[in-house]
Amino acid sequence: MSAASRAKRNNPQIDVTVLEKTLDVSYSACGMPYNIADPARDMNDLVVRKADEFRTKNKINLMTGHMVNRIDTATKTVSGIIFSDIIALGSNSSVVNTDDTHQDVVNTCDARQDVVNTDDARQDFSYSYDKLLIATGATPVIPDLPGFDLPGVMPLKNLEQGRKIKAFIEKNNVQKAVIIGMGYIGLEMCEALRARSIQVTMVKPGSQFLPWMKPELADFVKQELDANGIKLCYGKIKKIEHQSSSKHTLSVVCENFTLDADMVIVASGVKPCSDLAIAAGLKVSVANSIAVDKTLKTSNDNIYAAGDCADAFNVVSGEKCWIPLALRANRAGWAVADNVCGIKTELQGVAGTAVFKMFDLQITRTGLSVKEALASGFDPVEVIIQTRSKAHGHPGSNTIHVAMTGDKRTGLLLGVQMVGKDGVAHRINAPAVALHAKMTVAEFAQTDLGYAPPFGPVWDPVLTAANQLLKKM
Numbered sequence: 001m002s003a004a005s006r007a008k009r010n011n012p013q014i015d016v017t018v019l020e021k022t023l024d025v026s027y028s029a030c031g032m033p034y035n036i037a038d039p040a041r042d043m044n045d046l047v048v049r050k051a052d053e054f055r056t057k058n059k060i061n062l063m064t065g066h067m068v069n070r071i072d073t074a075t076k077t078v079s080g081i082i083f084s085d086i087i088a089l090g091s092n093s094s095v096v097n098t099d100d101t102h103q104d105v106v107n108t109c110d111a112r113q114d115v116v117n118t119d120d121a122r123q124d125f126s127y128s129y130d131k132l133l134i135a136t137g138a139t140p141v142i143p144d145l146p147g148f149d150l151p152g153v154m155p156l157k158n159l160e161q162g163r164k165i166k167a168f169i170e171k172n173n174v175q176k177a178v179i180i181g182m183g184y185i186g187l188e189m190c191e192a193l194r195a196r197s198i199q200v201t202m203v204k205p206g207s208q209f210l211p212w213m214k215p216e217l218a219d220f221v222k223q224e225l226d227a228n229g230i231k232l233c234y235g236k237i238k239k240i241e242h243q244s245s246s247k248h249t250l251s252v253v254c255e256n257f258t259l260d261a262d263m264v265i266v267a268s269g270v271k272p273c274s275d276l277a278i279a280a281g282l283k284v285s286v287a288n289s290i291a292v293d294k295t296l297k298t299s300n301d302n303i304y305a306a307g308d309c310a311d312a313f314n315v316v317s318g319e320k321c322w323i324p325l326a327l328r329a330n331r332a333g334w335a336v337a338d339n340v341c342g343i344k345t346e347l348q349g350v351a352g353t354a355v356f357k358m359f360d361l362q363i364t365r366t367g368l369s370v371k372e373a374l375a376s377g378f379d380p381v382e383v384i385i386q387t388r389s390k391a392h393g394h395p396g397s398n399t400i401h402v403a404m405t406g407d408k409r410t411g412l413l414l415g416v417q418m419v420g421k422d423g424v425a426h427r428i429n430a431p432a433v434a435l436h437a438k439m440t441v442a443e444f445a446q447t448d449l450g451y452a453p454p455f456g457p458v459w460d461p462v463l464t465a466a467n468q469l470l471k472k473m
């Protein structure tokens with residue numbers, strides 16, 4: 001929708017059609033855990049702009065309930081299936097209905113996809129294009145194991161799944177939940193479920209908690225989980241079973257233990273939705289994401305890809321990467337619109353800046369970890385420091401832990417990770433800008449950052465880390 005709106009702003013005469021398989025467009029997926037946490041909030045609060053506004057105000061031909069299942073690059077057409085039952089409910093308008101009927105239909109639509117995808121013969125619609133943007137996003141990784149299709153076992157990727165989780169909690173008196181996966185969505189959901197007084201256990205097959213994070217910092221995240229009563233279990237998951245004889249209706253069966261639950265959230269990662277692109281013969285790269293150049297063009301001159309389905313250049317390593325996050329998706333949408341409208345735009349790339357909150361903790365990163373730096377051929381050297389979030393003696397000051405990595409050979413700043421309860425989230429933005437500017441650690445250490453006692457020490461924590469790192473370089 002970012003691309004469609006921008007294209008219409010650039011050139012009101014351009015004919016823009018958007019094909020969306022669900023009824024929902026333009027909503028904040030990132031806000032779902034916080035919305036689920038609060039029973040008083042309606043899930044539709046997350047809708048930023050209703051479908052009908054795009055149709056009437058932006059004059060975009062927005063077709064919801066339209067699932068594309070084929071791109072024909074020779075005839076420059078896309079075709080697919082219309083979910084007329086969904087459209088009947090939504091009248092192809094802005095209807096976002098949370099009643100049971102609606103949910104059943106949309107869920108059926110999700111379940112039908114696998115069947116429909118293989119049914120190339122059925123074509124309910126076909127549109128031709130001059131330029132095509134693939135913006136199909138990412139899809140949750142659902143382990144191919146028994147029981148992952150049981151009622152009460154749910155991923156969280158789109159708004160309909162958010163509605164489903166919230167309604168399930170409300171209707172089923174959920175007291176115990178298991179979250180499969182310990183990535184940022186799983187961790188955000190921990191907080192959301194605890195806010196609903198639900199007991200939470202997290203489980204994952206590997207033994208390393210937050211593998212991208214320096215273990216010394218990851219330990220503080222574990223301590224915060226522990227302080228909030230979250231149990232972490234590690235072990236190979238074998239299946240999920242329905243239990244009729246127990247107080248809790250589900251059990252997650254692992255190799256050496258079994259976890260009871262009323263609800264299971266599957267948060268074991270996402271993968272790019274690139275099947276359509278692959279079938280159309282487009283090149284893919286890291287993790288099967290659609291390969292694009294800096295103008296977001298794919299290996300086909302008339303097709304662009306943007307958002308979670310596409311790759312990006314990493315500004316630190318210069319290599320291709322796949323980091324599915326919201327700012328890049330929105331920015332790439334704009335860039336595609338500009339390029340299609342003749343305003344040549346190149347995107348520099350991503351630093352992999354990410355931030356999330358878990359209970360009272362703020363967790364953030366930008367750039368490369370030591371492991372990633374080694375894999376990209378750098379000679380990484382690292383410091384971990386502990387300092388304060390506010391000036392000495394200032395009330396409310398808290399500990400901030402900073403890990404900073406630089407390259408011994410070139411002196412370049414490579415990455416920063418931070419954990420703390422105060423002043424962490426936005427502090428990552430200065431190092432993120434430094435990475436885009438390809439600064440050395442020495443140059444970063446000389447930057448003129450702001451200071452006042454309520455906001456930080458005279459030497460900002462990231463500057464203290466840079467000064468310490470310089471001693472090792």
Ligand SMILES: Cc1cc2nc3c(=O)[nH]c(=O)nc-3n(C[C@H](O)[C@H](O)[C@H](O)COP(=O)(O)OP(=O)(O)OC[C@H]3O[C@@H](n4cnc5c(N)ncnc54)[C@H](O)[C@@H]3O)c2cc1C
Pocket residue numbers: 019020021022024029030031032033066067068069135136137138156157158185273276306307308309324325326327329355356
């Ligand atoms: C719970 C949660 C929390 C998140 N929190 C953050 C955060 O704090 N910060 C952050 O940066 N990012 C966050 N993200 C990630 C962020 O939401 C995504 O990076 C962003 O939505 C990607 O946008 P997109 O347009 O590429 O994909 P999407 O928003 O997924 O949109 C893709 C659309 O394509 C449709 N589609 C797919 N296939 C077809 C088809 N064949 N035919 C028709 N339509 C199709 C889908 O239905 C979907 O509507 C979060 C995600 C989730 C799920």
